[in-house]
Amino acid sequence: MTSTAGAGLAVRTLAVLRPRWAxxxxxxxxxxxxxxxxxxxxWILRYAVDDGLVGDxxxxxxxxxxGLLYLGLAVAGLTLTRVQVRLVGWIGEWFVRELRSRAADHVLAMSVRYFDRTPAGVLVSRLTADIDALQDVVQLGIVPFAQAVLTLTxxxxxxxxxxxxxxxxxxxxAAALVAATVWFRRASRAxxxxxxxRVADTVAALTERLAGLRVVRAFRQEAGTTELLLARSRRQLDANVTAVRxxxxxxxxxxFATVGSIAAVLAAGGALAARDAVTVGTLSAFVLYLxxxxxxxxxxxxxxxxxxSAAAALRKIYALLDEPVDVPEGSQELARTGPLTAEGVGFxxxxxxxxVLRGVDLTLRPGERVALVGPTxxxxxxxxxxxxxxxxxxxGRVSYAGVDVREATWPALRSRVVMVAQDGQLTAGTLAHNLRAVRPGATDDELAAALAAVGAGNWLAGLPDGLATPxxxxxxxxxxxxxxxxxxxxVCLLDADVVVLDEATSGLDPGTERLVEAALVAATAGRAVLVVAHxxxxxxxxxRVVAVNAGGVTDLGxxxxTARQYLDQY
Ligand SMILES: Nc1ncnc2c1ncn2[C@@H]1O[C@H](COP(=O)(O)OP(=O)(O)OP(=O)(O)O)[C@@H](O)[C@H]1O
Structure with missing residues (x-):
């Protein structure tokens, strides 16, 4: 860690802590x-020796x-330490919670493209392991570190x-000790x-051989395997011995430094005491301080x-917070209804x-139902x-009622235009939980009504646990x-003006397909629909049918x- 990077990290951390500065x-x-x-x-001992014990x-x-002073200070010190430990614990908890919520909010503001690019494991690790790593460090790292620096000062x-x-x-x-410490840090890290x-090498060799045990057996490689594992273990042992050394x-x-400095102080102190340059109390206190x-x-x-290691975790979290939101929210409200238009869109x-797309122009008028077709x-x-x-x-740009969707607030845009992937987007939980995901305040009756509206009322009635079905x-x-x-x-619960649907490609049996078709019609009645049709x-x-091909679109009317022949190609 360079000192400027370290200072930058400290300044930023203090900025996060600002609301809790007191x-x-x-x-x-x-x-x-x-x-x-x-x-x-x-210091008290020095006072007791020089003013109380030495002399005639x-x-x-x-x-x-x-003695009483010592006791009083010890009790005061312990009491204050208790308060300080609780206070630091509380600040640490607050800091970690603050970082976690900022990071979570930031991640949630990202587009789906960001999640395509960023492995879920990385995000989970940022939001859990990296942040948790800080929790211990506040209490077990920063406070003892500050204490050690203060004590030495x-x-x-x-x-x-x-x-x-x-x-x-x-x-x-002291200089020898500092030099030894600097050397130790470098040498022990290496x-x-x-x-x-070496441990990773051993584990890798072991995993590889265990996974390929059949091959080892089939080709009688047991001896070679044992030899390899022994060699890896030996290298691991050597590395451990070096670390211990x-x-x-x-x-x-x-x-050596402790004993050496105490011996030197005693020798010099004796000589100084003999000439009354230091008192016995001072010498005793000095040795104790050493x-x-x-x-x-x-x-x-x-x-x-x-x-x-805490700084490394912090740096990763700050880097996540610094990633620009790729779909930043605008500030404009939107008209109640209007066309959804793509103008010269490229992507x-x-x-x-x-x-993938070049110069695409497409307008979806209020209440209109447009099917997108085209080769895979x-x-x-x-x-x-x-x-x-x-x-x-x-x-290019996409606009709703003439306003670039990048300029719109999320609540305004999401209440007008929603995207529904038909076979995905269900999460572990109950039926009610999944329906309420789009309208948190909806009552059970409203959920049941939405299911009934898409023709799933009988299905719901037949479920023993009803809306509580996992x-x-x-x-x-x-x-x-x-x-x-x-x-x-x-879709019924959302009550948006425009529904963008990516139709499921998985085949359904004819009976179910008819049910789903009817549901689609019911759910989208009175709304504009843009559907990727399969x-x-x-x-x-x-x-209206619009064909997407070779990066452009063709309106098939x-x-x-007449369009049928064209559609048959897909
Ligand atoms: N997340 C992604 N990252 C990189 N390339 C992608 C991504 N998603 C899609 N593509 C590419 O973009 C092109 C268009 O994909 P898209 O899914 O939009 O096609 P589609 O017409 O919907 O196809 P299908 O009918 O098979 O679903 C394809 O060449 C695809 O490989």
């Missing part, structure tokens, strides 16, 4: 106070006062204040990276690693990809999605026909017999 400031104050109280002990007349009053000041001569004596061992690689060297260096310094130095090297799936892969679904603004064209992931517990009926009931009956029921 709590953050209080937590920082508490941190300073608790760190200061945790370092008061040796030991003063037990001073010692008692020192306080100690540097206190040691110099106690005796600058003794502080000078400690400089050399050593542990090697260990992880690095660690033991560092611990030895730490011990002992307190090594723990934070050691933990810093570990904490930096923890913070680095390609990504830079360098071929144009011609771009019918793409055009339908552009008309419903599931994503935006790369050229539909399974993707509607897997329903038949293809039932899924389509539910999707069409949703059934001849749908084409026949249209007012009403589905009369």
């Amino acid at each position: 709590a953050v400031a209080l937590a920082a104050l508490l941190l300073v106070a608790t760190t200061a109280t945790s370092l008061a002990g040796p 007349h030991p003063d037990t009053g001073v010692v008692t006062r020192a 306080f100690l540097a000041v206190v040691l110099v204040a106690l005796s600058w001569q003794l502080a000078l004596v400690c400089l050399l061992p 050593a542990f990276a090697t260990v992880r690689d 690095v660690q033991s060297f560092y611990l030895a260096a730490m011990e 002992l307190l310094a090594f723990e934070p130095v050691q933990s810093l090297s570990f904490l930096v690693t923890v913070l680095e 390609r799936y990504g830079d360098g990809k071929p144009d 892969g011609a771009g019918k679904s793409t055009l339908a999605k552009l008309m419903a603004r599931l994503f935006d064209p790369t050229a 539909v399974g992931e993707g509607g897997s517990l329903l038949s293809a026909g039932e899924r389509q009926l539910v999707a069409l009931a949703r 059934r001849t009956s749908t084409v026949r029921g249209a007012d 009403a589905p009369r017999d």
